[in-house]
Amino acid sequence: MNTTSMDAYRYFFPAGWVMAVWGVLLWILFPWNLVTYPGLHHPEIMSGGFFLCFVAGFLMTAAPKFTASFGPTKNEQRASLVLIGLLFASLIPGSKTFFYFTVTALFVFLITYMARRFLNRKNNPPDSFLFVGVGLGAGLVGSLTLLLGQFVNVPSELYQLARTFFLQAYVLCLVMGVGSRLIPALLGWAPLPTESSKYTPQIKLYSALAVAFLGSFVLEVLVQPLSGQILRALVMSFIVFKFWKLHHLPQRRAFQSWWLWGSAWMLLLGQWGTVAFLDFRVHLLHVILVSGLGLMTFMIATRVTLSHGKHDMIWEKNSKGLFLGALLMGFAGLTRLSAGFAPHIYQSHLVYAAYTWILGLIVWGWLFLPKMIRVKA
Structure with a gap:
């Protein structure tokens, strides 16, 4: 089978990182009247851009190993790059039709990719992969x-x-x-x-x-x-x-493990928070999606990048940059939550949360994006 050794995370993760920055940068640009109201586009960019790109990069890298099947073929790699290009292009005119079409195509592509690995498996994936x-x-x-x-x-x-x-x-x-x-x-x-x-x-x-x-x-x-x-x-x-x-408590004593553990708690506490304070559901949802899922995404991406790129794993153990980046990402969700409790300064807290999130991504990206480009043999 015509396969390539280039793992999918190496192009999907950087695309997701850019989407994660752009989807939040809109809130900083809005007070300057440089963009339309971000609430019309921000959720879609984060879900169909940021999260979906990281999901695609992880699943396309991990599925062949969990199933002991084959990696991305050259045609699948080309299709991935085309879909990434279409995803970015769909943001330029602001057409939701184009955007939803591209996202739907990406879901179809991922389902087909996963099905092919499952049908050609030598090992069964974990039951949780249901x-x-x-x-x-x-x-x-x-x-x-x-x-x-x-x-x-x-x-x-x-x-x-x-x-x-x-x-x-x-x-x-x-x-x-x-x-x-x-x-x-x-x-x-x-x-x-x-x-x-x-x-x-x-x-x-x-x-x-x-x-x-x-x-x-x-x-x-x-x-x-x-x-x-x-x-x-x-x-x-x-x-x-x-x-x-x-x-x-985490048995592994590494910054990455501690922040992963903390993000899981934010996920759970945010969900129970929506039960206790249903009227604040939208604000608590950002604890789930930012301090929980967002931070968790980058901590898992850290392991994928280091492990599959054959880099020194010391980076996830005691990197001060990783600690700072994760701290800023986690704090961004809590800053966004505070906006719901302070209506008189609501807009300014959205901007503070956006700056905090983007700074966290810049620190993380400065450390780990180059490691996706340069992998060790």
């Missing part, structure tokens, strides 16, 4: 419905469910699935994916958890918001305590 299939399916349904909504009248409740699938459900499902295998390993409580371990089939348990987790979004939008939030918090709590061992 969440990966559910997440990609939710993302495809969400983006496709939003795309159709540009041409036909989609019922309001269905449209809102599609937005929830696209902006929240797909990436949270992926984190629940991948995290259940990867996070305990990175915290030191389980063997690394490259190490052999005893395996206990739990496909039925993960199936029930995945149905309940995705169902929580349906319940939130179509039935009763608080009930959906409670169900999601319960499923999330079960997963992070049973599989991630979050109630234990």
